[in-house]
Amino acid sequence: MEEALNEKATHHMNQELLIHSLQNEDIQMFREEFLKLHPYDQASFFKELDEETRERIYYYLSPEEMATLFENLEMDEGYQDVLAEMNPNYAAEMISKMYVDDAVDVLNELEKDQVVSYLTIMDEEAAQEIKDLLHYEEYTAGSIMTTDFVSISANQTVRSAMYILKKEAPKAETIYYIYVLDDDKRLAGVISLRDLIVNDDDTMISEITNDRIVSVSVGDDQEEVARKIKDYNFLALPVVDFQNHLLGIITVDDVMDVMEEEASDDYSKLAAVSDMDTIDRSPLYAAKKRLPWLIILLYLGMGTASLAARFEETLEKAAILGAFITLIAGMAGNTGTQALAVVVRGIATGDLEKESKLKLILREAGTGLITGTICGILVTITIFIWKGNLFLGILVGISIFCTLIVATIAGAFIPLAMHKFKIDPAVASGPFITTINDIISILIYFSIANMFLSFF
Amino acid sequence: MEEALNEKATHHMNQELLIHSLQNEDIQMFREEFLKLHPYDQASFFKELDEETRERIYYYLSPEEMATLFENLEMDEGYQDVLAEMNPNYAAEMISKMYVDDAVDVLNELEKDQVVSYLTIMDEEAAQEIKDLLHYEEYTAGSIMTTDFVSISANQTVRSAMYILKKEAPKAETIYYIYVLDDDKRLAGVISLRDLIVNDDDTMISEITNDRIVSVSVGDDQEEVARKIKDYNFLALPVVDFQNHLLGIITVDDVMDVMEEEASDDYSKLAAVSDMDTIDRSPLYAAKKRLPWLIILLYLGMGTASLAARFEETLEKAAILGAFITLIAGMAGNTGTQALAVVVRGIATGDLEKESKLKLILREAGTGLITGTICGILVTITIFIWKGNLFLGILVGISIFCTLIVATIAGAFIPLAMHKFKIDPAVASGPFITTINDIISILIYFSIANMFLSFF
Numbered sequence: 020m021e022e023a024l025n026e027k028a029t030h031h032m033n034q035e036l037l038i039h040s041l042q043n044e045d046i047q048m049f050r051e052e053f054l055k056l057h058p059y060d061q062a063s064f065f066k067e068l069d070e071e072t073r074e075r076i077y078y079y080l081s082p083e084e085m086a087t088l089f090e091n092l093e094m095d096e097g098y099q100d101v102l103a104e105m106n107p108n109y110a111a112e113m114i115s116k117m118y119v120d121d122a123v124d125v126l127n128e129l130e131k132d133q134v135v136s137y138l139t140i141m142d143e144e145a146a147q148e149i150k151d152l153l154h155y156e157e158y159t160a161g162s163i164m165t166t167d168f169v170s171i172s173a174n175q176t177v178r179s180a181m182y183i184l185k186k187e188a189p190k191a192e193t194i195y196y197i198y199v200l201d202d203d204k205r206l207a208g209v210i211s212l213r214d215l216i217v218n219d220d221d222t223m224i225s226e227i228t229n230d231r232i233v234s235v236s237v238g239d240d241q242e243e244v245a246r247k248i249k250d251y252n253f254l255a256l257p258v259v260d261f262q263n264h265l266l267g268i269i270t271v272d273d274v275m276d277v278m279e280e281e282a283s284d285d286y287s288k289l290a291a292v293s294d295m296d297t298i299d300r301s302p303l304y305a306a307k308k309r310l311p312w313l314i315i316l317l318y319l320g321m322g323t324a325s326l327a328a329r330f331e332e333t334l335e336k337a338a339i340l341g342a343f344i345t346l347i348a349g350m351a352g353n354t355g356t357q358a359l360a361v362v363v364r365g366i367a368t369g370d371l372e373k374e375s376k377l378k379l380i381l382r383e384a385g386t387g388l389i390t391g392t393i394c395g396i397l398v399t400i401t402i403f404i405w406k407g408n409l410f411l412g413i414l415v416g417i418s419i420f421c422t423l424i425v426a427t428i429a430g431a432f433i434p435l436a437m438h439k440f441k442i443d444p445a446v447a448s449g450p451f452i453t454t455i456n457d458i459i460s461i462l463i464y465f466s467i468a469n470m471f472l473s474f475f
Numbered sequence: 476m477e478e479a480l481n482e483k484a485t486h487h488m489n490q491e492l493l494i495h496s497l498q499n500e501d502i503q504m505f506r507e508e509f510l511k512l513h514p515y516d517q518a519s520f521f522k523e524l525d526e527e528t529r530e531r532i533y534y535y536l537s538p539e540e541m542a543t544l545f546e547n548l549e550m551d552e553g554y555q556d557v558l559a560e561m562n563p564n565y566a567a568e569m570i571s572k573m574y575v576d577d578a579v580d581v582l583n584e585l586e587k588d589q590v591v592s593y594l595t596i597m598d599e600e601a602a603q604e605i606k607d608l609l610h611y612e613e614y615t616a617g618s619i620m621t622t623d624f625v626s627i628s629a630n631q632t633v634r635s636a637m638y639i640l641k642k643e644a645p646k647a648e649t650i651y652y653i654y655v656l657d658d659d660k661r662l663a664g665v666i667s668l669r670d671l672i673v674n675d676d677d678t679m680i681s682e683i684t685n686d687r688i689v690s691v692s693v694g695d696d697q698e699e700v701a702r703k704i705k706d707y708n709f710l711a712l713p714v715v716d717f718q719n720h721l722l723g724i725i726t727v728d729d730v731m732d733v734m735e736e737e738a739s740d741d742y743s744k745l746a747a748v749s750d751m752d753t754i755d756r757s758p759l760y761a762a763k764k765r766l767p768w769l770i771i772l773l774y775l776g777m778g779t780a781s782l783a784a785r786f787e788e789t790l791e792k793a794a795i796l797g798a799f800i801t802l803i804a805g806m807a808g809n810t811g812t813q814a815l816a817v818v819v820r821g822i823a824t825g826d827l828e829k830e831s832k833l834k835l836i837l838r839e840a841g842t843g844l845i846t847g848t849i850c851g852i853l854v855t856i857t858i859f860i861w862k863g864n865l866f867l868g869i870l871v872g873i874s875i876f877c878t879l880i881v882a883t884i885a886g887a888f889i890p891l892a893m894h895k896f897k898i899d900p901a902v903a904s905g906p907f908i909t910t911i912n913d914i915i916s917i918l919i920y921f922s923i924a925n926m927f928l929s930f931f
Contacts, residue, residue: 055687057687057689057707059706059707059708091708181672184672185672185673188669188672188673189673194669194672195651195668212651212668212672213644213650216637216640216641216644216650216668217641217644217645231511231513233513248731249728249731249732249735250515251513251515252515252547252728254710254727271710271727271728271731272705272708272727274731275704275705275727275730275731275734276705278731278734278735278738279705279734279738282734282735282738282741282742283820285738285742286738286741286742286745286816286820287816287820289742289745289746289816290745290812290813290815290816301838301841302838302839302840302841302842302844302845303841303845305817305838305839305842306841306842306845306846306849309810309813309842309846310845310846310849310850312809312813313806313809313810313813313846313850313879314849314850314853316805316806316809317802317806317850317853317854317875318857320801320802320805320806321802321854321857321858321861323801323802323805324798324799324801324802325798325861327797327798327799327800327801328795328798330798331794331795331797331798332794334790334794334795334797334798335791335794338787338788338790338791338794338797339784339787339790340797341783341787341790341794341796341797341800342780342781342783342784342786342787342790343780343783344783344797344800344801345776345779345780345783345800345801345804345913345917346773346776346777346779346780348801348804348805349772349776349779349804349909349913350769350772350773350776352808353768353769353772354765354769356746357746357765357768357769359746360742360743360745360746361761364739364742364743368735368739382757382758382761383758383761384758385757385758385759385761385762386758386761386762386765388758389758389759389762389766390762390765390766390769393762393766393770394766394769394770394773397770397773398773398777401774401777402777405777405781419773423769453805457801457805461801
């Protein structure tokens with residue numbers, strides 16, 4: 020949790036000055052202006068530079084200064100390239116000076132042998148700290164926690180706790196929560212800096228420790244962590260193993276990144292785009308990300324078309340039926356996506372945990388019954404007025420009615436089933452649901468149409 | 476920013492004890508167990524009770540204790556009902572004891588005359604503080620900020636700053652950032668509690684104040700606030716007027732709620748469900764939220780159907796064409812939604828701000844060209860092999876090719892245009908795009924089909 024509090028107001032002026040000083044190789048002026056910036060602004064500036072200029076910066080800044088910048092550098096896949104520009108010793112030292120959770124984020128993007136080589140050059144203690152964190156599985160609490168926290172034992176005074184805090188402040192990610200450990204290094208409680216401040220120096224820590232603390236297990240999903248921090252309004256959450264040993268902490272800033280990541284993820288899956296973290300760089304890059312989905316959907320769509328082709332005879336007898344295929348399939352897709360979205364969000368926010376699944380499905384069936392009835396009646400009346408054909412109206416109306424009920428249930432059932440089988444319900448359910456519902460709707464539509472055929 | 480750090484581990488046992496004590500009207504036991512809980516857990520427990528039991532709780536807890544619970548109570552529209560259960564004096568006092576931003580959140584859900592009546596009963600100072608915040612427009616920085624912050628002037632020592640902090644700690648939302656004001660109450664800088672802790676007691680505040688601070692204007696969008704807090708990893712952000720007077724602060728916990736709200740909002744709009752904050756309570760409630768969209772989409776779909784009906788003659792001549800309508804319309808919808816999602820997320824995360832809009836559209840056109848070419852070729856070959864009909868394959872292939880290009884451009888262009896005209900691009904663009912693309916795809920498909928008709 021970085022805390023220098025700088026400003027962007029004089030941003031433009033400053034940027035020119037920085038570029039000017041870089042061009043003139045004026046180290047002193049560059050350092051003076053650059054180090055005034057908030058690390059996030061340093062990183063934003065750095066990101067826009069070309070390779071040659073970036074390489075100059077590695078000579079102007081110490082590995083430690085570069086580490087602060089790097090902690091704030093948001094790149095998807097570019098770390099490898101940037102690190103390759105640096106002298107390996109410089110890179111290794113920089114990584115060792117980063118907050119350990121950020122260092123792990125960066126190393127996770129690299130090839131395994133490269134990670135090993137950096138860890139070998141690096142200061143042993145730092146390397147060990149990183150190694151301990153590297154083996155946690157992605158998306159778990161362990162993978163986003165840091166070991167840079169402040170802990171104390173219960174049998175001391177506020178005064179001595181403040182002393183420890185001052186000493187550890189430069190290295191710790193947050194000093195606002197201090198974790199109290201028992202003799203076996205088990206998590207016994209937590210105390211906030213606020214508590215320390217408002218109590219007398221001679222108060223015993225044990226008297227003011229809060230021993231009913233909320234923690235997460237190291238293997239818990241990162242979404243679970245985000246939810247807890249959000250619900251309880253914490254600044255950090257302790258991570259423990261199954262014996263309640265304190266392994267690390269997760270701070271609110273890391274959780275915000277998780278929240279954004281997960282929201283983008285759910286959103287992009289609903290839209291059938293994989294991995295939509297950044298604006299696409301080139302048409303080829305964008306096409307590469309979207310084509311897999313489009314090709315799958317293309318073949319699923321051809322499956323639907325082959326099903327529809329079986330009703331060619333029906334279409335030959337009453338071509339007007341063809342005009343309503345998109346309407347019915349579209350409505351099935353719409354209502355299915357609505358039900359899906361409600362369920363996927365419900366799973367994501369945890370609102371669904373307490374609910375009976377059967378009750379949910381029944382409720383969705385009820386919803387489909389209501390929306391189906393109303394839309395069915397509306398469409399029947401509208402087609403009757405518009406085309407003067409009551410049978411066509413009734414045919415389309417009944418199809419809409421049946422389709423909406425079935426599609427709504429399918430939209431709720433499929434993500435629930437996926438969740439049950441530990442598949443991320445957001446994965447392919449957007450397009451998947453739509454295709455299932457296309458098929459359902461076409462079957463319903465043409466089956467009913469065949470019954471009505473004699474009226475045309 | 477609430478900071479009691481309790482636990483949920485003994486949650487179930489505790490819950491039974493609480494219900495037991497409520498049933499036996501054992502005030503003492505209830506209070507003892509209940510007040511041990513984290514306010515979030517208090518609120519979760521409270522939410523599940525029936526009205527009669529809730530009313531009992533109002534007698535067991537003081538307005539101040541109830542205020543802490545209420546700050547953690549997440550309800551969409553239910554505040555009005557819950558407040559109506561309380562004695563008005565109790566309710567007014569409770570509201571006055573809440574953090575002012577949370578009080579404003581609650582009051583914003585009520586009828587105007589009810590708000591006035593509570594403010595009239597309430598302690599005058601608290602009422603004034605609330606009134607000052609009530610007039611800010613929804614979704615602005617002003618509407619989510621709090622005035623419960625700590626400020627000091629620059630010409631004092633760390634020791635006296637710590638003294639002020641201790642005094643203000645019980646009321647302030649955060650004591651981790653202290654804002655430094657000049658003689659005209661203008662924001663001059665900021666200092667973190669971490670800075671105070673690590674410096675000597677005799678250090679002058681002016682020496683350690685950070686005067687390059689990041690702030691937001693009171694009228695700024697709440698998304699902008701969330702982005703800044705997230706990018707800079709702040710715990711709070713000061714809100715100023717155009718003369719740089721400090722009006723309030725926004726803390727990270729409020730911003731997390733904003734992030735979740737905005738993410739849910741974007742997601743639900745893509746799925747054409749309005750207002751998807753909670754799992755729907757009843758089929759009728761769900762149907763009421765989804766029907767408006769479904770009915771709009773129904774009539775848009777009928778518009779598309781009436782367009783398709785114009786090609787009835789074409790369908791009569793070659794009924795097999797009807798089978799591919801869903802495929803082509805579906806692919807147009809898919810690619811349009813992909814482009815839309817990328818642009819909407821880009822606008823939401825601010826990544827798009829720096830980019831040229833024309834470049835973006837051209838890039839999307841390029842993407843459509845690539846995906847269109849590949850999908851077009853695939854579909855032509857597949858249909859040729861499957862149906863043995865090269866002309867049908869070429870017809871569908873060319874249609875897919877043209878459709879994908881146009882639909883991709885439309886998917887990017889429409890949200891950009893909406894953003895330009897200050898309409899939230901997420902509003903109706905999901906279904907809107909799909910319908911536009913249905914129409915485009917049907918026009919393209921049948922126009923090309925008519926050219927090929929002599930081959931069937």
